[in-house]
Amino acid sequence: MLDYIIVGLGLSGLAVTSHLGKRNKSFRVYENLSQKSSLVAGGIFNPVILKRFTLAWNADEQLKMAIPFYQQFEEKYGVKLLYFWDIYRRFNSAEEQNNWFDAADKPGLGNFLDTQLIKEINPHVYADYSFGRVSSTGNIDTEILLNEYRNDLEKRDVLKYERFDYNQIITEANHVSYKGEKARNIIFCDGFGLKRNPFFNYLPLHGNKGEYITIFSEELKLDKAVKSSVFIMPMGNDLYKVGATYDNVDKTPSPTVDAREKLMSQLNKIISCKYEVIDQVAGIRPSTADRKPLVGRHPKIANFYCCNGFGSRGVLIAPSVSKELVEMIEDNKELSPEIDLKRFTRKHFKGD
Ligand SMILES: Cc1cc2nc3c(=O)[nH]c(=O)nc-3n(C[C@H](O)[C@H](O)[C@H](O)COP(=O)(O)OP(=O)(O)OC[C@H]3O[C@@H](n4cnc5c(N)ncnc54)[C@H](O)[C@@H]3O)c2cc1C
Structure with a gap:
């Protein structure tokens, strides 16, 4: 019997499993590369x-x-x-x-x-x-971090690169079964994938698409990060990340011409030199109605948990919020009311 099944290995899944690992808890992680938010993030940590x-x-x-x-x-x-x-x-x-x-x-x-x-x-x-x-x-390189962490878990044979099929979970009295494997608890860290999660999709996770372009400019020689209508982040070798867009309507995963043109038009109002767009990425931020994370226990199924809703600040939020969740499950500590998904239960959960 495993201690945990974890669905999703973005910043949320990474932080949750890292805290579980410190407590020597056993887990199996499912990751299907359907969401890219953590991978494409600028990785900026900024308290203001x-x-x-x-x-x-x-x-x-x-x-x-x-x-x-x-x-x-x-x-x-x-x-x-x-x-x-x-x-x-x-x-x-x-x-x-x-x-x-x-x-x-x-x-x-x-x-x-x-x-x-x-x-x-x-x-x-x-x-x-x-x-x-x-x-x-500053920023963290989320792509390197996630690649290293995923490789590590894969080598330890605790990560499966496959779609987690929510319909195949069997809930028993004190554990869950999934494809013949048993676990005491399951934590969903599925980001915007939560929309397809029948257990937690009653929660008000809206999703907000973000896109970045990478530009190359030999002339610019900017050595500082600038925030104006867009963010310009120097990456070395005359490369800069420029972004990001915020789009509440489009929930498709691919980069768009619209976003590229918008970012270029904003950039042209800030800098005066030539540049070339060499890359563009997109992801859906798991954003919430009240801009607070969605963390906690399912209102009806005691061993089902959710760690989501990090919006545009996953880098700062993930380590502390996931720790609170693990302490709640393992040490019976109370969650902070502002992150507890209970705040939406009465209004949104139709399971009664
Ligand atoms: C363009 C952009 C720029 C950003 N810049 C910053 C920034 O500078 N600083 C910052 O703090 N935040 C930034 N963010 C926000 C940050 O990326 C998010 O807050 C954070 O990554 C969310 O992490 P997550 O693990 O909850 O979700 P995700 O990263 O979406 O991870 C969820 C994981 O679950 C997997 N999954 C989903 N469903 C299933 C399933 N059924 N089976 C198996 N696997 C599944 C997905 O493939 C995915 O890997 C940015 C976001 C975008 C889009």
């Missing part, structure tokens, strides 16, 4: 919401846990995953500058927002109203 200059939900605490969480994989696999750099927020008006100063005075934000404005960061980046610097930010 750069549109409104507010602190993202619990971001300070999440950041403290996330850095060592990802560093352990750097050490384990001997690869570089974490990059620390500052974000330069490009202001569009004097009003935005004033809002920045107001925000920097607020508790918590002062640690991240520099009140010294920067006039120019690069001759090819337009800056009518200067830049504000956000510190304690």
Whole structure:
């Protein structure tokens, strides 16, 4: 009898299984490569919401846990995953500058927002109203992380690359059976795949499509990450990630011409030099109505759990939220009410 079956190995499945592994719990993971959100993510960790200059939900605490969480994989696999750099927020008006100063005075934000404005960061980046610097930010290479982790689990024979067929689960009194294998619990980390999950698809997971382009520019020579209407992230070798789009309507997995043109049009308003688009990726963010994760136990089936709803902040959210879920199952600890999927049960669950 296994301790757990896990469905999905994006950032959620990785964080959940990593916490389970530390407790020597046995598990089998199913992954069918149907969703790409974690793989294509820019991997940025940034506690500040750069549109409104507010602190993202619990971001300070999440950041403290996330850095060592990802560093352990750097050490384990001997690869570089974490990059620390500052974000330069490009202001569009004097009003935005004033809002920045107001925000920097607020508790918590002062640690991240520099009140010294920067006039120019690069001759090819337009800056009518200067830049504000956000510190304690950076990115993780989610593609390398997931590839290393998946290879590791595959070698240990605990990962199956196949579609998990929700219709084949048999629920028994104290365990579940799936294709002849028994497990005490099952945790669904299926991202936007939750829409096809008959046990949890009553939850209000909306999904938001995001696309990035990668550009090559010999002229630009930008060594800083810039946030304006788009994010420009230097990747070295004259390559830059530019994105991402937010689309609540299109839920198809492929990159679109529309998104590419939109990103290029926004980029053309920020930089003045030539570039070439060399790649484009897309994924569906598992976003929720109230922008909080969907974590917890199924309202009717005691050993069914969900760890989802990370929206556009999976890098910061995954390590701490998955830990809470594992502590809830293994140590009977209460989940924080704001992440507990119970908050939607009464309104959305029609199982009564
Ligand atoms: C373009 C883009 C840029 C982003 N940039 C950032 C960023 O810079 N910083 C940040 O923090 N977040 C970012 N995000 C958001 C981040 O990617 C998500 O919050 C996070 O990856 C969600 O992780 P997840 O594991 O819940 O979902 P997913 O990554 O979607 O993983 C779910 C997994 O379950 C698998 N699965 C689903 N159904 C089944 C099934 N039936 N059988 C087997 N396997 C199944 C899927 O194949 C998938 O691998 C970005 C997202 C996008 C799309």
